[in-house]
Amino acid sequence: MVKVGDNIKAISPYKPGKPISEVERELGLTSAIKLASNENPTGVSPKVKEALINAVSELNYYPDGNAYYLKNAIVEYHKTKGEEIKFEEVFVGNGSNEVIDIAIRTLIKGDEEVVLSEQGFVAYELILKAADIKMKLVPQTKDHVVDIDGLIAAVTPKTKMICLINPNNPTGTYYPKAQFEKLLKAVPQEVILVVDEAYFDFADAPDYPNGFDYRNMHPNMIICRTLSKAFGLSGIRLGYAVSTPEIVDYMNRVREPFNTNLLAQVAGIAAFKDTDYLKNAIKVNKEGKEYLYKEFNRLGIEYLPTQGNFMLFKVGEAQTSGRDCYDYLLHKGVIVRPVANYGFPNWLRLSIGLKEQNETFIKYFEEFLKTIR
Ligand SMILES: Cc1ncc(COP(=O)(O)O)c(C=O)c1O
Numbered sequence: 001m002v003k004v005g006d007n008i009k010a011i012s013p014y015k016p017g018k019p020i021s022e023v024e025r026e027l028g029l030t031s032a033i034k035l036a037s038n039e040n041p042t043g044v045s046p047k048v049k050e051a052l053i054n055a056v057s058e059l060n061y062y063p064d065g066n067a068y069y070l071k072n073a074i075v076e077y078h079k080t081k082g083e084e085i086k087f088e089e090v091f092v093g094n095g096s097n098e099v100i101d102i103a104i105r106t107l108i109k110g111d112e113e114v115v116l117s118e119q120g121f122v123a124y125e126l127i128l129k130a131a132d133i134k135m136k137l138v139p140q141t142k143d144h145v146v147d148i149d150g151l152i153a154a155v156t157p158k159t160k161m162i163c164l165i166n167p168n169n170p171t172g173t174y175y176p177k178a179q180f181e182k183l184l185k186a187v188p189q190e191v192i193l194v195v196d197e198a199y200f201d202f203a204d205a206p207d208y209p210n211g212f213d214y215r216n217m218h219p220n221m222i223i224c225r226t227l228s229k230a231f232g233l234s235g236i237r238l239g240y241a242v243s244t245p246e247i248v249d250y251m252n253r254v255r256e257p258f259n260t261n262l263l264a265q266v267a268g269i270a271a272f273k274d275t276d277y278l279k280n281a282i283k284v285n286k287e288g289k290e291y292l293y294k295e296f297n298r299l300g301i302e303y304l305p306t307q308g309n310f311m312l313f314k315v316g317e318a319q320t321s322g323r324d325c326y327d328y329l330l331h332k333g334v335i336v337r338p339v340a341n342y343g344f345p346n347w348l349r350l351s352i353g354l355k356e357q358n359e360t361f362i363k364y365f366e367e368f369l370k371t372i373r
Pocket of ligand 1 (some may be wrong): 038
């Protein structure tokens with residue numbers, strides 16, 4: 001018997017989307033499609049592939065622990081978007097998940113509290129529980145949007161950090177500029193704001209707030225971005241944050257010396273330069289989203305309009321309908337994501353795929369609906 005803290009015992013392990021190979025092996029299928037983990041369906045950028053092949057022969061060396069060229073590529077990339085950031089304001093990590101983990105472990109201590117929304121990316125709660133940090137969870141609005149007024153009301157002198165996810169996963173909903181500005185005005189400057197923009201590139205609402213536009217209003221902000229989504233590099237694990245040099249310096253003290261591997265650094269540099277790949281990924285997502293809206297409307301299915309590369313939709317009234325539909329689709333080789341753990345037992349989350357993948361999903365989903373209607 002090993003003694004561990006009650007906080008560790010209370011953690012239910014993160015359940016990732018089922019890998020394609022596992023589903024094919026278990027069900028004897030040959031061409032399963034995965035629309036479960038908000039990955040990029042358009043494949044890997046050819047420029048990234050080429051860079052990776054060239055870098056393989058250097059794998060006998062450790063990577064650059066300071067990720068010099070990668071951080072410069074991040075600075076340059078943001079410059080092309082009119083966002084001026086300095087090298088020492090950039091922190092890189094093994095996926096944005098690790099970046100968030102390090103931010104929380106570095107900056108919170110004792111009885112300081114973290115305020116965040118319910119029904120947001122589950123990794124936050126796992127990280128906070130593992131670090132035994134007190135969290136205040138604020139319910140979403142009835143429209144499944146992060147409740148900014150609720151977050152403001154939850155702030156106390158003990159609040160050290162507020163974590164915001166925009167657009168939110170798994171709902172795909174977003175809080176608009178006016179709401180964000182309201183929060184920035186209401187929250188004391190010393191409270192650290194984590195602004196998780198993992199799906200930034202897919203957001204197309206005119207009033208969607210880009211965290212980079214607000215850094216002056218609230219310097220203690222940590223904007224998190226990832227290469228896992230629009231840049232199509234989930235498998236390589238690369239994310240980054242932009243914050244103050246002070247916060248980045250403290251986070252650098254806590255991270256592992258080589259927390260972004262050599263291939264991730266090389267891939268990231270190439271990915272930031274491949275604007276055609278990014279443009280196409282955004283276009284494919286937009287087209288897929290419009291197709292799915294149209295089909296869900298035709299089928300009379302309730303869904304949440306999304307600012308990400310995924311959608312939450314309501315399968316039926318029965319509490320088991322999410323799980324039943326998931327199983328049905330799985331046996332047809334379509335892997336989607338159950339969201340009962342987020343409090344949506346009769347909903348599912350679908351990552352937006354390629355045209356044919358979306359059509360295959362709709363075909364089998366319609367078949368399933370006939371079994372319950
Ligand atoms: C809102 C949000 N933040 C962060 C992450 C972590 O992404 P990664 O660690 O792959 O960068 C995800 C992954 O799905 C996410 O949905």
